[in-house]
Amino acid sequence: MIQIQDVSKSFKGDFAVQNLNLEVKKGEILGLLGANGAGKSTTINMLLGFLNPDSGKVSINAIDTSQNAQETRKLIGYIPENVNLYPYLSGLENLDYFCKLAGLNYSKTELEDYLTSCGLASDAHLKKVSGYSKGMRQKVGIAIAYAKKAKVYLLDEPASGLDPLASNELSLLLQKLASEGATIIMASHDIFRVREVCNRIGILKKGILVKELNSKDVSANELETLYLKFMQN
Numbered sequence: 001m002i003q004i005q006d007v008s009k010s011f012k013g014d015f016a017v018q019n020l021n022l023e024v025k026k027g028e029i030l031g032l033l034g035a036n037g038a039g040k041s042t043t044i045n046m047l048l049g050f051l052n053p054d055s056g057k058v059s060i061n062a063i064d065t066s067q068n069a070q071e072t073r074k075l076i077g078y079i080p081e082n083v084n085l086y087p088y089l090s091g092l093e094n095l096d097y098f099c100k101l102a103g104l105n106y107s108k109t110e111l112e113d114y115l116t117s118c119g120l121a122s123d124a125h126l127k128k129v130s131g132y133s134k135g136m137r138q139k140v141g142i143a144i145a146y147a148k149k150a151k152v153y154l155l156d157e158p159a160s161g162l163d164p165l166a167s168n169e170l171s172l173l174l175q176k177l178a179s180e181g182a183t184i185i186m187a188s189h190d191i192f193r194v195r196e197v198c199n200r201i202g203i204l205k206k207g208i209l210v211k212e213l214n215s216k217d218v219s220a221n222e223l224e225t226l227y228l229k230f231m232q233n
């Protein structure tokens with residue numbers, strides 16, 4: 001579903017991403033680990049079609065994101081670290097608004113079902129988003145993507161600042177979406193969460209993919225040791 005083929009991108013002569021090759025299949029969750037400035041967000045921005053690679057090809061569902069970003073964006077749900085919603089609207093009104101912008105008219109019951117399946121408790125649906133926690137706003141953000149039938153979810157630092165319960169709920173939700181056929185990339189600094197939620201892990205260092213592995217092949221401690229080894233060398 002997602003293919004990144006020999007992609008490089010530089011800013012002012014410095015590589016942000018260098019000769020990157022990655023493939024994420026339908027139903028897979030790939031975690032991207034790496035220090036600040038490793039190239040995680042640049043990779044996500046190329047998938048979103050906000051940045052074009054200098055060389056190589058980024059495609060979603062076999063459509064080149066730099067040639068046809070309008071088409072590929074229709075397939076993507078993007079969940080940034082801080083999901084931007086209208087604070088004086090409720091979760092349900094925000095979902096309704098963003099769905100209508102995409103030409104989708106759902107009934108109140110359907111909107112409630114989307115929020116509930118993304119883990120937002122029903123007593124919160126009609127409350128103003130200004131009173132929501134970060135985790136609750138994230139659930140609405142994911143519900144927007146879910147209601148828009150996203151095939152690909154791109155998450156940039158989704159677990160940062162979430163308490164352990166909210167973070168665990170997010171993991172379960174992402175695994176549910178993947179089991180329903182979503183393709184997910186999650187950029188994160190949280191080694192333990194990435195190992196828990198993702199099938200595969202890529203470690204980026206200064207724009208280079210220095211290691212790719214299956215989560216089930218390493219324990220949390222082994223992954224941390226490996227990560228630190230790459231970061232220190």
Ligand SMILES: Nc1ncnc2c1ncn2[C@@H]1O[C@H](COP(=O)(O)OP(=O)(O)OP(=O)(O)O)[C@@H](O)[C@H]1O
Pocket residue numbers: 011015016034035036037038039040041042043
């Ligand atoms: N628009 C831009 N203009 C100039 N340099 C940029 C731009 N975007 C990213 N960079 C540079 O590219 C490199 C990779 O940045 P990127 O944001 O992709 O890293 P990251 O892994 O997402 O980091 P973080 O964990 O801090 O979010 C960094 O050196 C950064 O300064």
